[in-house]
Amino acid sequence: MRMFSKLLFLALLALAAFGCAEDKKEPEKKAEPAPKAEAPAAAPAPAALKVGFIYVSPIGDAGWSYAHDLGRKAIAALPGVETTYVEAVPEGPDSERVVTKMAREGANLILTTSFGYMDPTLNVAKEFPDVKFMHCSGFKRADNVGTYFGRMYQARYLSGLVAGSMTKANKLGYVAAFPIPEVIRGINAFTLGVQKVNPDAEVRVVWTKTWYDPATEKEAAKALLDAGCDVIAQHQDSPGPQEAAQERGVYSVGYNSDMSSFAPKAHLTAPVWNWSVIYTYLVEQVRSGAWKSEDIWWGMDKGVVDLAPFGPMVPEEVKAKVAAAKADIIAGKELVFTGPIFDQKGEQKAAAGQTLSDPDLLGMKWFVKGVVGSTE
């Protein structure tokens, strides 16, 4: 009971404190219109470019949104660029509201960083023809809506080279997000990399149908480990699968950003995003007036995708092999999806020397040989 009376006393104190805060509020309120007046005043000062970002998950996720936010910070450091963001915005009607709000508050360039923002972005863009929109990973464009993405499959392939060299069981696990072309493409590229150095190895796929659910993703990784896999790769934004691999004493490949701090003993490397390259380009384009709606799909040559630093367990010879392949990719050699490529049924999808086209890659619905799992 003593506890209770103390608590009550504390609560009363807090209320009293609030009372004081309330008193202070009155004069502050009068000052409130000031920021509103500031907005038009700021407009004539030569063009601080306002860039708004909308993220699907919290930026603390160490994954997708974190990587985009690193890009945002890079452009925020440029002179005359103001950035703002809203995180954890669901992909339904909520996103349309948030994008509208940004446009209304004077953003010049709005970056919508998740696939599900596609239709909302286009809807809002219709209402704000003077604002530039760039939608990440989509395929619909308009006069003031462009799209951008990176050729992550190149980095996935390289991570496959590493993983394929490190497996002893010749069974690798891949914790996959949703059965959409982007993810399927990543699994295929990873598997092609694995098989390049280790033709006997197979990649087992489990779908979590989540982008960010640490518990589910960790459980999925455990299921793969139970099935005998000894390297875990992933496509989600949480480090859950990395932790699962470390707990079992096997290796893992991260995604999005360097996840080594979550699993230092397991983390071999990770295919990572470097969005600042695209964002810096976009800022320059908009500022110079040269911006036009386009479809950006840049790769390793521009530095949009890369590999995170190798863990200490990766031997020098593997590093050298990866470095050579990386140099080839940067030099423009089509390493990843160049035939002969077979699908799971053994049907030839690309003849020797033939490379899959971009539309083929963007609509990819089938797994290459060596993947165990279904695209459903």
Added chain:
Amino acid sequence: MRLYAIRRQEPLKWGSCLVFPAALAFSLAFCCLLLAIQGKPPLTGLASLFAGAFGSHHALQDTLLKAVPIFLCALGVAVAFRMQIWNIGAEGQYALGAVGATWAALAFPDAPRPVLIPLMLLSGGLAGGMWALIPALLKVRLRVNEIISTLMLNYIGINFLDWLVYGAWKDPASFGFPMTARFSPSALFPRLPGTRLHLGLALCALAGVAVWLWLSRTRLGYEVKAAGSGPRASVYARMDYGFLVCLVMAVCGVLAGTAGLTETVASAGRLQPSIMAGYGYTAIVVAWLARLNPLSIAVAAFLLAGLRVGVENLQLSLQVPAAFGGILEGCILLSVLAGQFVTGFRFRVERDEGRAETEGAA
């Protein structure tokens, strides 16, 4: 010194009007404290929160629209709760409502708007209602606990939606992304000219008034409440308990289903798994906060929507984490509940040490 909490013989009169504002004020003070800890200006933060929620006609429209699915789901849940039927299944019923409406939109793309929209409302409401009838019948016929069955049916309903969107209904032009084809323009809710407000808001008003009239002015509504407070007594009074269970569940299903279809056609105009935003669960909180009263539910849904919309503005202006909204929401809920405790109990401080027999010691 001891403190006792004693149940009030007579409820607080004027005091109860103060409890809610006091709880809100306490939460906002807490919010200021959190902002100050992060090094953000607390009063600017509060101002931005309010401006984002209610500060302009744009903000009000946003808040109203955000409140639509919350209100519809909470109203439905409250109807079931009135009868002490613990329906946790609004989320699944919401999913089925979206599926039902999508079926109509995809099956009759050429129908004109005056035909298609009522058809979608009918098929969406029907799908939600039928989905809710499953646990109702299981309860009536087999005495299956509705808490478990409605919760489990949520997962089934959501997976059913996913299955359709990833499979049979997937738009062939979507590069394999999980979404149906875009509905024809006549499937989209008409908007009030010059605003973003759409038909969903009118549906809310209609549903709210209808439910209020039903529960407070009709015999059936009385039976629902009576059966809720005493199932056995109601059977003794020759009320058809089984029928009433099915009725309240179906009404809840129809309302939650309407919320689902509203979200489907309001913005994207196509079915996507991302419409599942947890409104079915939020509804439970809102219904309880509002003590199951339709008018209070409208107020609570509006305020909660305002909070969620306002926090986005707070994020935009001060870059606080999104989790801040969740913390604030939780704090408000807890302090309102604590406030309700204060209205139900009074406190007495006793200096005497030896009186352990006093009732209801907290």
